[in-house]
Amino acid sequence: MQFHSAEYIFDGYQFLPKGFVLCIDDDGRIVDIVQQEIEDAKHHTGLLMPGMINAHCHIELSACKGIIAKGSGLVDFLISISSKRNLFTQEAIYEAIEHAENEMLQNGIVAVGDISNGLDSLPQKQKARLHYHTFVECFGLLDVNAMERIRASLEILKHFIELHPSSLVLHAPYSVSERMIAAVNEISGGKISSIHNQECDDENELFISGTGSFLKLFKFIVKDINFFKPSGLSSLQTYLPKLSKPQKLILVHNTVSNEDDIKFAQALHNQLYWCLCPNANLYIENKLPNIKLMQALNCKIVLGTDSLASNDSLSIVDEMLTLQKYIPSISLADKLKWATSNGAKALGIEHEFGSFEVGKRPRIINITNVKSENELPLKPKVSRIV
Ligand SMILES: [Zn+2]
Structure with a gap:
């Protein structure tokens, strides 16, 4: 003892x-x-x-540290990362992942909600030095190949599910087709899910009026962008009613979620977790979410680092320091709760962590x-x- x-x-x-x-x-x-x-x-x-809970990370992107300029905005960030992430050797990717995990351990992180598009993080996760929940992410703009893409993601999921709790999730509202949302929703019944939510004003503009910088992203991915039909509603208010089956849903970023969005979401779903990644928000968009509003509306807040492609460190303490600097009126006790018990509940590991x-x-x-x-x-x- x-x-x-x-x-x-x-x-x-x-x-x-x-x-x-x-x-x-x-x-x-x-x-x-x-x-x-x-x-x-x-x-x-x-x-x-x-021990601290990092509710949102992409450890597989660790080799991309420092390769994308700060303040580029989300669309240019996404275009850069999709072309630059393939520039590294497999060895360099594994080494960067190991280094990133060491960094998280040194920074007091004990559990991670980690996004994976492929198997690069599998060898490191097999060592079980941290608790992981792997979110295998699918994306694809066109209905025509949605099922093929989901099948490929399910193959990846099989490997992670042998190691630790894992689930199939959607990348973001602007990167998935209707058929993909419907299929992933069915698969998500009773599970913990996650989605990147309302990261910038242009994301809302796309769904409200079908305009803005996301059309550039669509043209980068597919030639004919006529598939997209705006709903007239914000991003969150467009997709959330179609994502009804997950038991818990971690909404990541929420940089431009407003009062209407938050109340709309809370009326639809009673186990929402609002994940803040302040350093990544400042890195990509140079903007922070309306956290005081989230607190006033009793949002269950958790903290994440996002990836080293959009952050200088993988440290929940650094995320808390950024909140302390920009919004000093948030108490330390609130931040510590987000970093610990709230994060554990979001990942369903509160019996241990x-x-x-x-x-x-x-x-x-x-x-x-x-x-x-x-x-x-x-x-x-x-x-x-x-
Ligand atoms: Zn992310």
Whole structure:
């Protein structure tokens, strides 16, 4: 048995009052949390918190770090990434993925919701050093080859499902055909799903009026863009009614989701998770979502890093620091909750991860130079206790 106390303990939901001690077995499982003096307790400076959950990553894109200019906007980003991601040798891709996973471990991340288009991340995930939920992503603009593309994605899914929980998901509202949405919706019954949502104003413009920069993306992918018919509604309000079957749905980015969108979505689906990837939003669009609005509407918020193609680091602490810098009125306790217990619930792993509760094995992270319950230090020193 081990006993750990600290200046600050965040249990996944709130800061505990002073004087609490975590009692854990040699396996790292929480046996008890008591408010009493224990002589052999190891006292840590700074903060103890559960391991962090990265709810949205694309580890397979790790070799693409730094190859796309910041502030290019989503459409140019997507065009660049689809041509540049194939420039690397298989060896360089594997090496970058291993390096990225090491970075996440060092930064206190213990579980990842990871998007995969192919099998590049499989060898690293086989080592099971982090908990993963792999979201195998399909996309394709035309109905005519939707089923063929879904079958190919299901073949990829088979490999990941042998390792850990995994599901088939849609990439984004603007990159999938009607037939693909309907088929993936059927396959998603009772499962955890994910979709990139409302990343920029042009995404809404496409669905509302059929205009804007996404037509350039369509022309890059297919010659004849007459297949697309605008709905007159925002992106979210167009696709969400057709994506009714997933038990949980992680909406990623939400950079331009407004009050109407959020209320519309909440009326349709009761297990929505709103994933913020602030550093990626600043990298691609130089814009952040209306997070205060999300809080006011009781959105269940989680945090993700997105990929190294659109971020300088894979660190949930860095995402929290960016929120602290741009929206200082968000409390540290709220951010820590998004990074831990909310993320664990989104990935369906709250029985083990995300909070200090008896019976769980959430891993214990120490940020040694935390000096208050109100803010993170600018250069946090993160280490793993268990
Ligand atoms: Zn993403």
